Amino acid sequence: MNVSDSVPAAAPESAKQAIPKIPTHIRGLDAILHGGLPKDRTTLFSGGPGTGKTLLAMEFLYRSALAGEPGLFISFEEQAEDIRANVLSIGLDPGNLEKAGKMKVLHFQIPHGAVRAGDFNIQGLLTLIKGNLNALGATTIVLDALDVLMRVFNDPEREREEMYILNSWLREQSLTAILTVKSMAGKKPSYSFLDFMADCIISLDQRITEQVRTRRLNVVKYRGSGFLSNEHPYVISPHGVVLMPVSAVSLEFPAGKKRISTGNTIFDKIIGGGFFQGASILLAGPSGSGKTTLAVTFTRAACNRGEKTLFISFEESREVLVFRSKNIGIDLQQDVDADRLRFLTLLPETAGVEQHLLWISDAIDAFGPDHLVVDTISACRRMGSRSAVFDLLLRLVVICRQKEITCLYTNQIDVMPEVTHISGLKISSVVDTLAALYYQDDGTKICRRLLVVKSRGSNHSMKYHPFVITGQGIDMAFSDNNGEQIKNQEG
Amino acid sequence: MSANTFSGNFKDKQYKFILFVAGDEPNSMMARQNLADLCEQELKGRSQIKIVDVMEDFDSAEAHNILLTPTLLVQNSSPDIMVIGNLNNRKKVRAALHLPLE
Numbered sequence: 001m002n003v004s005d006s007v008p009a010a011a012p013e014s015a016k017q018a019i020p021k022i023p024t025h026i027r028g029l030d031a032i033l034h035g036g037l038p039k040d041r042t043t044l045f046s047g048g049p050g051t052g053k054t055l056l057a058m059e060f061l062y063r064s065a066l067a068g069e070p071g072l073f074i075s076f077e078e079q080a081e082d083i084r085a086n087v088l089s090i091g092l093d094p095g096n097l098e099k100a101g102k103m104k105v106l107h108f109q110i111p112h113g114a115v116r117a118g119d120f121n122i123q124g125l126l127t128l129i130k131g132n133l134n135a136l137g138a139t140t141i142v143l144d145a146l147d148v149l150m151r152v153f154n155d156p157e158r159e160r161e162e163m164y165i166l167n168s169w170l171r172e173q174s175l176t177a178i179l180t181v182k183s184m185a186g187k188k189p190s191y192s193f194l195d196f197m198a199d200c201i202i203s204l205d206q207r208i209t210e211q212v213r214t215r216r217l218n219v220v221k222y223r224g225s226g227f228l229s230n231e232h233p234y235v236i237s238p239h240g241v242v243l244m245p246v247s248a249v250s251l252e253f254p255a256g257k258k259r260i261s262t263g264n265t266i267f268d269k270i271i272g273g274g275f276f277q278g279a280s281i282l283l284a285g286p287s288g289s290g291k292t293t294l295a296v297t298f299t300r301a302a303c304n305r306g307e308k309t310l311f312i313s314f315e316e317s318r319e320v321l322v323f324r325s326k327n328i329g330i331d332l333q334q335d336v337d338a339d340r341l342r343f344l345t346l347l348p349e350t351a352g353v354e355q356h357l358l359w360i361s362d363a364i365d366a367f368g369p370d371h372l373v374v375d376t377i378s379a380c381r382r383m384g385s386r387s388a389v390f391d392l393l394l395r396l397v398v399i400c401r402q403k404e405i406t407c408l409y410t411n412q413i414d415v416m417p418e419v420t421h422i423s424g425l426k427i428s429s430v431v432d433t434l435a436a437l438y439y440q441d442d443g444t445k446i447c448r449r450l451l452v453v454k455s456r457g458s459n460h461s462m463k464y465h466p467f468v469i470t471g472q473g474i475d476m477a478f479s480d481n482n483g484e485q486i487k488n489q490e491g
Numbered sequence: 492m493s494a495n496t497f498s499g500n501f502k503d504k505q506y507k508f509i510l511f512v513a514g515d516e517p518n519s520m521m522a523r524q525n526l527a528d529l530c531e532q533e534l535k536g537r538s539q540i541k542i543v544d545v546m547e548d549f550d551s552a553e554a555h556n557i558l559l560t561p562t563l564l565v566q567n568s569s570p571d572i573m574v575i576g577n578l579n580n581r582k583k584v585r586a587a588l589h590l591p592l593e
Contacts, residue, residue, distance in 0.1 A: 108558055111573050117583040118521070118576030123513030124545050124557040131549035152559065152575075 019224040022140070022176055025063035026056070028243030032219060032228045037178070038199045040139075041223075042170055045180045046194075047204030051215065052236050053180040055090055056204070057142045058083065059240050060178065062092045065102040070138040073105045074129070077145035080105045091239045104136055110152050122162050125149070126169055133175070140176045147181045167197040199223040205231075212384025214352040217243060233354035233391075242358055246398050260406065263294070263301035266476035270450070270465055272458030275433065277370070278404035279456070280397045282377075282427065284411040285437030290448055291410035293469055294437075295373050296325045296332060298408055302371050303335035310369040311343045312360055314379035318343035329472040342367050348382035353391045356383065361399055372400055372407040379412075394430055420453065432456040438464070450476070506530075506538040506588070507567060513560040514546050518577040522561035525578035533590065 021036035030036050037043050037060070045053045054075070061071040073094070075083055083105055084094050097103040108125070133141065150159045170177045181194065183203070195201060201220040206213060216231040234243045259274040268274040275281055275298075283291045299309045313321060321343070322332045335341035344363045346356060364372065374396065380389040393409060400407040409431075420428040428434050433455040440447040449464045467476040510526055512519035523542065530538040545552040545560055555564060565572040565588060574587045 108556065110558060110575070111556075113570070114573040114575050115583060115587040116576050117574050117587065118525075118579040119518050120559045120561060120576045121513070121516070121518060122558065123516065123560045124511065124552055124562065125559070127513075127545040127549060127552050128556075128558065131553060149558070 040174045041199040043200040044198040046183045051204035071140035075144040076149040210384045263297035270461045272460040279432040281408045281433040282431045289437035289439035303340040307370040309371045312374045374409045376410040509564040511562045521577035
């Protein structure tokens, strides 16, 4: 994944307002669509089974209805009661809105025993749609599993003609319509002619890589509008569909922020004054090099200042971390007790990047921390793909940047020269500060060293700095330009 | 195939038809003509045809869930028999109505 791919398709400010849009109010989707779905036009949701087309379409209709825009949901495949029951799982209760006359969920199907005796057309359907819309006072409609209805024609030519008639009619009636159709992953969609009729096409995909399911949403086309052109991971959560798109804008460095301590006064000097509040810091090094120690040192200092820290651990439980920290003189228990420090322990194998991202994002929203620590980001490779580590890091950097949360990531790497890369991709351009920890065991003693590879906006030391881990924390040495050595008095 | 049985002499059977049409579009016109012909030729005096234009009568269309037009609803026995299309295929129509083979 290349950061430059996230730059939106060129759309000057004026063009973005060119066509009227209806916001979907689906988390993250309006940012991708530059505002919402096209008003009075047809949008196509296409995807394989289980990708969530029906849920997504229903969520749009539901949230529109809540916002005062009534809508009609017609499914050609599922019974209305089944749809109502299914969407409860994403926190939607259409029954209530139906009672209030803001929505209607209908199931239409051709009776099983019906016999075909000659040509026919969909005028009956159009009549039923019109009548129901009038009764609701609505101009928004979802036609779910339209491909199931169209099978009745048994002739691609006729299907095409009737779809054309449907689309023209929808347009004529100035309806905002969403059609959902099935497509099989990788194969040419069976309704490729619809591509020319719909003004906006959103394709949903799900695949299983290394036993983990990942879902991706992709805007295939959007006539008259710009949009974020990547594949966007999404999660079907208990509160609706969630997307967390990355855009080039969110990666700008926050200038002029205040400095905060790294937790170690010598490290503060080495790095040119401390970390910037809201910056992203990556500590890379092999197992045992002291990354977690530095992370808890930072945490303790922040909590000591009365600031809140959320500690995400992919490896150790809170109890183990608190215990190990205690052994080096860092008492985190007091911070846990004062609720300045919360831990979130996650097991990477349980879900994909976007689900983890959602859990972390929800934890951030619930706690409102000033700082985020992630130990260790390299564990994410167990989330089902090699790019997962880069993916998660990039998205967390964006989320934290938007909320001005300092984020500190540890990265376990075994081949030292590769500190500047993650998953084969250059990470150094994404984070503000990158430090490498070196660890050498020569059989008689352990030599630890720290090197600040880069730190944006700081006049940092370019030297290797030896340090030790004692029962009172980290003890670092710093030689200034005059060769004078300063050491930590008390870790 | 639904179990549409009837007792008694076939020649006495009454047919109750509702033909749902969409204004005067071609398929609907053909269906009207075809149905009229069938009734005249084979069901003389034994059929009752009601024509419903879905574009005028939404309530009827909704009550019977008419998605496609023209649709012929045959209301002799339970459940109703539904025949979709312009009824050009006389063979299929006769089979749907359980008319004896010619």
